[in-house]
Amino acid sequence: MTETAAPTSAIVVEEQETRPGFIGTNIPRKEDRRLVQGEGVFFDDVKRHGMGFVHFVRAPYAHAKIVSVDVSRALELKDVYGTLTGDEVAILTDPFFEMSVPPGSEIKDYALAVGKTRFVGEPVVAVVAATRELARDAAELVEVEYEPLEPLVDARAALEPEAPILHEDAGSNLVWEGVFDWGDWEGCVAEADRIVRIKELHFDRFSSTPLECSGCLVEFNRGTGQWTMYCNHQMPGIGAIWMAPALRVGTDKLRFVTQDIGGAFGNKICLHPYFVACCLLARKLNRPVQWTEWRTDQHTANAHGNERWFEDTEVAVKADGTLLGFKTSAIDDCGAFPRYEPLGCIIWAQVTPGCYRWQNIHVDFTQVATNKSPVSPNRGYSRMQHLWFTERVIDIVAHELGLDPVEVRKRNYVKEDEFPWTTPNGCIYDSGDYARCLDIALELIGYDGIEERREDAENRGKLLGVGIGSTLDSGTNNFGQSMLLNPDLQFSGNNEVATVKLDIFGEVVVTLGTVPQGQGHETTAAQVVADALGITPDEVTVRPGHDTYWNSHAGFSGTYASQFAVTGLGAVKGAVDQLAGEIRTIAAAVLGGVPEEAVVLEGGFAKLRANPEAAIPFMGIGAIVNANNAVLPEEVRDVTLNCRYVYVPPFEVPDTERKYGNLTLTYATQIHVCVLEVDPETGAYEIVDYAAVDDCGNRIHPQIVEGQVHGATAQALGAATHETFTYDEQGNLLTPNFYDYHVPHALDMPPIKTGYIESPSPFTSLGAKGMGEGGGAGIHAVCAALQDALRPVGNPIVHESCNPPHRVWELISNPEESRGRVAVESR
Amino acid sequence: MLLASVEYACPGSVDEALSLLAANPNGRALAGGQTLVNVLKARIAAAELLVDLNGIPGFREIRETDGALELGPMVTYTQLARSEEVLRSRPILAEVAAQIADVQVRNRGTLGGNLCSSDPTNHLPPVLVAVGATMTIAGASGTRTVPAEEFFLGVYLTAVGPGELLTGISVPRRQAGDGFASVTIGADGTCIANAAASVNGGVRVALGCVSAKPVLLEVPSADEESVRSAVAGAQLDPPSDIHAPAAYRRQLAGVLAARALRQASGAA
Amino acid sequence: MSAPVAQKTISVEVNGTTYERDVEARRLLVHFLRDDLDLTGTHVGCDTGNCGACSVIVDGTLLKSCMMLAIQADGASIETVEGLGTDGELSSLQQAFSEHHALQCGYCTPGMLMSAKALLDENPEPTEGEIRRAIQGNICRCTGYVNIVEAISAAAEAST
The missing domain is CATH 3.30.365.10 (Aldehyde oxidase/xanthine dehydrogenase, molybdopterin binding domain)
Known part of the structure; x- marks a missing residue:
C-alpha cells in the first residue's frame, strides 16, 4: 500500500496483480439480478407502520420577506399529522456550518426559510399527513404572506453597489474571492x-438530473435519541458533519442507510436541509416520516x-x-x-x-x-x-x-x-x-x-x-485543497473504509464505506476479494448499499469525485489482504504448526503449498475462529477473521x-x-x-x-x-x-x-x-x-x-x- | 404529481357524457389523458369531475367513405400511424402521428385530445387545417360542423364549448400531396416551429407554434418564392420562449413552410 | 347511467394475481401499484409523463402509469416488471440486460424492460432504429442507451 509514501519524494509502486484473475474481466454484475426483476430497494420503496408523508410548501418568489405564516387551516384537515415552520427551525437548530471566509461565512442557512426566501422553490413550511395526496392538499391550505423583494439573477451584477443583498448577515453577495497566480x-x-x-x-x-429524485424515510428512536434515515444521500460522512451540529447532537445519532440509489452524479450530496426538516418532524410527531422529492422540486430547488x-x-x-x-x-x-x-x-x-x-x-x-x-x-x-x-x-x-x-x-x-x-x-x-x-x-x-x-x-x-x-x-x-480557500478549515487528506470477514459457515462478507449509485461496487469489490482469497466472485457477498452503523464508514466515506477504484477498492484490497493473512495464520496453526508462507489459498481451501492434500476449507477456519477457538494455540487466539482497513491516500497539506x-x-x-x-x-x-x-x-x-x-x-x-x-x-x-x-x-x-x-x-x-x-x-x-x-x-x-x-x-x-x-x- | 380530489365517471354513450358535463360545469372530458392528467398533477387547472370518454362505442373508429376519412375522437396516435385506411386516404396524418412524443404516449394519446387541447406546439392542428378537415361537435342542442380553420380559437381554446364534445373529425381523401416539416426540441420532440402544406386543390400552408392558433396561408402557387413571400406577408408575431426567440420562430416559419410545400409538391 | 364517484372498489389483475382495493378517483395507477399493491418495481422519475420509468403494459398496451388513473384500470390485466421472469428465472430480455451491462443504477430499468418487451412482442426482429424509437419514451441518465440498444438487439437475436 501507499499510505506512507509522499507523492513527491518516494513513490511506491505496488507490484502488479498477477493475471489472470477476475480483475480485468467482465464478470456479470452482482447488482443486476435484483434490479432487472424490480426487486431493488430504493428509498421510496421503504415503508413503515404509521408513517406520514411530508410535503413542502415552497416559495413562489425568488426573493421575498416572509411576513407571516399560518398553518391553522392545514392542521384542521383530517389525517394531517403536523407541520414545521421556519420559526421552529430557527429555535430548534443552529445554522449549517459554512466553509468560506467572511463575508461568505456569515451566511445563515437553515432547513427551512427563516425570515426570507431566496429562491423560487425554497422550502418554507413542511406538512405531514397520512397520504401523499393529503399532504399536498394540506400544504395548499398553509397561508404565507410575502413581501416581494428585488431579485438578483445575473451573477455579473451581484457585486454592483445597487445590487439587492441576499444575505444581510453577510452584507454582501460575495461568497469567496481569491487570486491564483x-x-x-x-x-x-x-x-x-x-x-x-x-x-x-x-x-x-x-x-445531471438523476432519474430518481431525492428523499428519505426517517425514524426517530425516542429512547436513544437516534435518527435512522433510509435515503439516497451519496456522501453520508459530509451529510453527518452538516446535520449533527445543526441538530445539536453527535454524528453517531444519525444513521444513514441506503441500498439502491437511482443515480446521483453529485446531485445527492446537499440533501441536509431537507433531511434536517424530516428529522425534526419525526421527533416532533413521534412517527416515521417520508419525503419524496418530485421532478419539478428537484429542478427548482435541489x-x-x-x-x-x-x-x-x-x-x-x-x-x-x-x-x-x-x-x-x-x-x-x-x-x-x-x-x-x-x-x-x-x-x-x-x-x-x-x-x-x-x-x-x-x-x-x-x-x-x-x-x-x-x-x-x-x-x-x-x-x-x-x-x-x-x-x-x-x-x-x-x-x-x-x-x-x-x-x-x-x-x-x-x-x-x-x-x-x-x-x-x-x-x-x-x-x-x-x-x-x-x-x-x-x-x-x-x-x-x-x-x-x-x-x-x-x-x-x-x-x-x-x-x-x-x-x-x-x-x-x-x-x-479546502485550506486554499480557508486556511482555518481543518480538512485534509482523504479516507475510505472496507471490512472483509470470514463467517462461521465460511461466508466471505464485505462491507463498503462507499455509497454506490450504479457504479457496480458490489461487483468490482468481489473481483478484488475473489482474487486475493482464491475464490470466485459468486462466493463473495458484498452487502448492497451503505449503513453508517456497519463500522465501514469514515469521515470522507461516500461515492463522489471519481475515486472508488482507488479509495474504495484500496480499502477492500487492504482488508482482504489482512484477512488472507489471518486465514493463513489459522491454517498454518491447524495444519501442524507450519510457517504461514507455507499456506496457499485456492478454491475455498487453505492448503500447504508443498502438500495440497493437507487442506482445510474456509468453512472450517470460520467455524474454528468463531465457535471453537479453544482448540487454537494461545498465540493465534487474537485472530478475528473480521478485518477492517482504512485506506488513506498519500497526501500532504x-x-x-x-x-x-x-x-x-x-x-x-x-x-x-x-x-x-x-x-x-x-x-x-x-x-x-x-x-x-x-x-x-x-x-x-x-x-x-x-x-x-x-x-x-x-x-x-x-x-x-x-x-x-x-x-x-x-x-x-x-x-x-x-x-x-x-x-x-x-x-x-x-x-x-x-x-x-x-x-x-x-x-x-x-x-x-x-x-x-x-x-x-x-x-x-x-x-x-x-x-x-x-x-x-x-x-x-x-x-x-x-x-x-x-x-x-x-x-x-x-x-x-x-x-x-x-x-x-x-x- | 398528486391530484386534487376529483370525481370520476365513465359514460357508455355520447348522450350520457353530455348530460354528465351539463350537470357539472367544472367537469372535464378525459380522453387519452396524456395532457390533462399532467395538468391535473401540476394542479394548474382544477376539475370537479372527469368524464372518461374511453367507454363510448365508436369513438375509436376509422372509416373511409367516398370522399372522406372519418375519424373518431378517441383514435390514438398509434392507430393513426398504422391504420391502413389512413395510410391509403391521407397518409400525412400517419406520418405526423408517428412523430408525436413516444410509443407510450402514442398508444394512449388521442386525436381528439390533441385537437381539443389546442396547444400551439401540437403537431396535428396545422396538419388538419392544411388538409381542410372538418370537426363535428355535439352539445345539448344537437350537433354542428366546424371547419378546422375555425375550430382553433386560441391557446387551449377551441370551438368546443362548455358542455360540448368533439365527436368526429372528417378529412377529405387526398387527391394530391401533403407535407409537414418541423424543428423540434431533440429528435421527434416538442415542436419549436412546424408547418403543414397541402396542394389538394389550391395551395394551403398552415404554420404552427407562431401564434395562438395555426396560421393558414393561401399561397397563389406551389413554388418556394410564393410561399416565402406569403409567410413574409403574414406579419407573424410569434411568441418568445426559452426554446426560441420570436425572430428565430419567424425564420423557421419561412424555412419550414417551404420545406413542407416541397414535400407536398414532390408527392403530388 | 354511470354516476360520478370519488372512490371505488376496483379489481385489477397484475401479473396473474387479482387484487381488489378501494381507490380514490384521483389516485394514479403508478401509486396504486407502488403504494397500495406494494409492487415497487415500477418507478417514478418525473411528474410530467416524460421519463417512462413507470411504464407498464395494460391489456396489451404499453403506457405510462403516471398518466392513467387507477380507477381507469378497473377490470384490466396489467403486466409489470415483477412479472417478467418465471419461477425465479430471468427472461431472455432481463438476462440480456445484465450480460450487456444495459443498466447501471437500475432505476429506469423496469420501465425500459417493459418497453423492450412490448417491442419484441410485436416485432421480434427489430432494427437498431426501431429499437431506439421503441425506447424513446424511456429516459436513462446512466448508460447513454448504447448498451440498452445492444441488449435488446441481442435478446431479439437469441429468441429468433
Whole structure:
C-alpha cells in the first residue's frame, strides 16, 4: 500500500496483480439480478407502520420577506399529522456550518426559510399527513404572506453597489474571492508573439438530473435519541458533519442507510436541509416520516451545477502555437446558498492547465450568491467548467491564428514520457498518453477522410464540423485543497473504509464505506476479494448499499469525485489482504504448526503449498475462529477473521501561501471527437459521428468502465445541446421539468465509438485510476465542432457551453456579435 | 404529481357524457389523458369531475367513405400511424402521428385530445387545417360542423364549448400531396416551429407554434418564392420562449413552410 | 347511467394475481401499484409523463402509469416488471440486460424492460432504429442507451 509514501519524494509502486484473475474481466454484475426483476430497494420503496408523508410548501418568489405564516387551516384537515415552520427551525437548530471566509461565512442557512426566501422553490413550511395526496392538499391550505423583494439573477451584477443583498448577515453577495497566480504571467506576455483576447465565455447552468429524485424515510428512536434515515444521500460522512451540529447532537445519532440509489452524479450530496426538516418532524410527531422529492422540486430547488463566466481572458502564444499562459477572471454563480461551496472555487485547480504544458496562469476567481437554486457538485464538478474554458481557448486560439486544432493540441499536450508531470500549481499528473488517445479517437471517426465528408455535406446544404474535447478526470480528492480557500478549515487528506470477514459457515462478507449509485461496487469489490482469497466472485457477498452503523464508514466515506477504484477498492484490497493473512495464520496453526508462507489459498481451501492434500476449507477456519477457538494455540487466539482497513491516500497539506500542492491522486483521461452537421437555415444540427477514448489505468471491469464513458458522454451531449436551467428576470426557473429541460433520449444519442488505452497509475494499489465523471468532454467537443462548422458563415465564436438550435442560428445570423468578443494582438 | 380530489365517471354513450358535463360545469372530458392528467398533477387547472370518454362505442373508429376519412375522437396516435385506411386516404396524418412524443404516449394519446387541447406546439392542428378537415361537435342542442380553420380559437381554446364534445373529425381523401416539416426540441420532440402544406386543390400552408392558433396561408402557387413571400406577408408575431426567440420562430416559419410545400409538391 | 364517484372498489389483475382495493378517483395507477399493491418495481422519475420509468403494459398496451388513473384500470390485466421472469428465472430480455451491462443504477430499468418487451412482442426482429424509437419514451441518465440498444438487439437475436 501507499499510505506512507509522499507523492513527491518516494513513490511506491505496488507490484502488479498477477493475471489472470477476475480483475480485468467482465464478470456479470452482482447488482443486476435484483434490479432487472424490480426487486431493488430504493428509498421510496421503504415503508413503515404509521408513517406520514411530508410535503413542502415552497416559495413562489425568488426573493421575498416572509411576513407571516399560518398553518391553522392545514392542521384542521383530517389525517394531517403536523407541520414545521421556519420559526421552529430557527429555535430548534443552529445554522449549517459554512466553509468560506467572511463575508461568505456569515451566511445563515437553515432547513427551512427563516425570515426570507431566496429562491423560487425554497422550502418554507413542511406538512405531514397520512397520504401523499393529503399532504399536498394540506400544504395548499398553509397561508404565507410575502413581501416581494428585488431579485438578483445575473451573477455579473451581484457585486454592483445597487445590487439587492441576499444575505444581510453577510452584507454582501460575495461568497469567496481569491487570486491564483502561478508561474510568471508578465514574463510570458513579454515572451509571446501573440496575445489572444476573449471578452466573455459563459458556462451554463445544468445538472445531471438523476432519474430518481431525492428523499428519505426517517425514524426517530425516542429512547436513544437516534435518527435512522433510509435515503439516497451519496456522501453520508459530509451529510453527518452538516446535520449533527445543526441538530445539536453527535454524528453517531444519525444513521444513514441506503441500498439502491437511482443515480446521483453529485446531485445527492446537499440533501441536509431537507433531511434536517424530516428529522425534526419525526421527533416532533413521534412517527416515521417520508419525503419524496418530485421532478419539478428537484429542478427548482435541489442541485444545479455551477454556472461560470470567464471575463477578459488573455492568452499568450508563440507564433508556432506554443501556449505560454493565460489570464482570466472567473465569476462563479452558486445560487442562493453556498452549501458545498465555495469548494468549487478550488476544485477546478486540480486541472489548472488542462492537458497542456502551460506554465503561467493567472486566475481571479469570484463566487457570488444569486436568487437561484443552490448548486451542488455535479458530475465533472468545477473541473468541467474550467476544462471547457481551456478547450474553448485552444480552439479559438487555433482558429484565430490559422493553426490546426489537432496540431496545437499535440504541440502542447503533456507528453507520454514526461509523467509524472507537475503542474504550475503543484498537482502531479500520474500517467497518460494524451496524443495517443487523440490519435485513436481521430482514427475512430475517420479523420483522414474528413475533408471529403465536409464537401459531401456541403453538397447536401449542410455545414460539417469536427471538434475535440480533451479532458482529465481527476480523482481521489485531497481535501486539504479546502485550506486554499480557508486556511482555518481543518480538512485534509482523504479516507475510505472496507471490512472483509470470514463467517462461521465460511461466508466471505464485505462491507463498503462507499455509497454506490450504479457504479457496480458490489461487483468490482468481489473481483478484488475473489482474487486475493482464491475464490470466485459468486462466493463473495458484498452487502448492497451503505449503513453508517456497519463500522465501514469514515469521515470522507461516500461515492463522489471519481475515486472508488482507488479509495474504495484500496480499502477492500487492504482488508482482504489482512484477512488472507489471518486465514493463513489459522491454517498454518491447524495444519501442524507450519510457517504461514507455507499456506496457499485456492478454491475455498487453505492448503500447504508443498502438500495440497493437507487442506482445510474456509468453512472450517470460520467455524474454528468463531465457535471453537479453544482448540487454537494461545498465540493465534487474537485472530478475528473480521478485518477492517482504512485506506488513506498519500497526501500532504498544500501550501496555503502559494496555493500549491497535489490536489488529487489520479488523473484519468478522456479524449472525445465529435463530427456534426449543421442545417444553416435552422441552426439545427445532428451529431453524425462520435468517438470517446478513455485511459483510466488498469481497468478492473472493462464493461463498467465503458458504461461510465457512455453515460458521461450522454450527459455531456445533453448539456451541450439542450440542457440549461434558464431563469427569467424575476428568478422563475423556465425549465422546471423534462418537457422544457430536454435530456437526451435514445433517438437523440448518436452511436458512440469507444477506444481505450491503459496507463497504469504508479500511485495506486491496483494501478487503477478513478473515472466516471469524464470532465464534460462532450460539451467541449460539440462546441469545438460547431465553431469549426460555422467557419464558412462568418466564423462566429462559440461562447456558450450550451448551444440549442436557436443559439446556433443566432451565431449564423449575426456572426459579428460573437466575432467582437475576440481580438488578436501581434507583438 | 398528486391530484386534487376529483370525481370520476365513465359514460357508455355520447348522450350520457353530455348530460354528465351539463350537470357539472367544472367537469372535464378525459380522453387519452396524456395532457390533462399532467395538468391535473401540476394542479394548474382544477376539475370537479372527469368524464372518461374511453367507454363510448365508436369513438375509436376509422372509416373511409367516398370522399372522406372519418375519424373518431378517441383514435390514438398509434392507430393513426398504422391504420391502413389512413395510410391509403391521407397518409400525412400517419406520418405526423408517428412523430408525436413516444410509443407510450402514442398508444394512449388521442386525436381528439390533441385537437381539443389546442396547444400551439401540437403537431396535428396545422396538419388538419392544411388538409381542410372538418370537426363535428355535439352539445345539448344537437350537433354542428366546424371547419378546422375555425375550430382553433386560441391557446387551449377551441370551438368546443362548455358542455360540448368533439365527436368526429372528417378529412377529405387526398387527391394530391401533403407535407409537414418541423424543428423540434431533440429528435421527434416538442415542436419549436412546424408547418403543414397541402396542394389538394389550391395551395394551403398552415404554420404552427407562431401564434395562438395555426396560421393558414393561401399561397397563389406551389413554388418556394410564393410561399416565402406569403409567410413574409403574414406579419407573424410569434411568441418568445426559452426554446426560441420570436425572430428565430419567424425564420423557421419561412424555412419550414417551404420545406413542407416541397414535400407536398414532390408527392403530388 | 354511470354516476360520478370519488372512490371505488376496483379489481385489477397484475401479473396473474387479482387484487381488489378501494381507490380514490384521483389516485394514479403508478401509486396504486407502488403504494397500495406494494409492487415497487415500477418507478417514478418525473411528474410530467416524460421519463417512462413507470411504464407498464395494460391489456396489451404499453403506457405510462403516471398518466392513467387507477380507477381507469378497473377490470384490466396489467403486466409489470415483477412479472417478467418465471419461477425465479430471468427472461431472455432481463438476462440480456445484465450480460450487456444495459443498466447501471437500475432505476429506469423496469420501465425500459417493459418497453423492450412490448417491442419484441410485436416485432421480434427489430432494427437498431426501431429499437431506439421503441425506447424513446424511456429516459436513462446512466448508460447513454448504447448498451440498452445492444441488449435488446441481442435478446431479439437469441429468441429468433
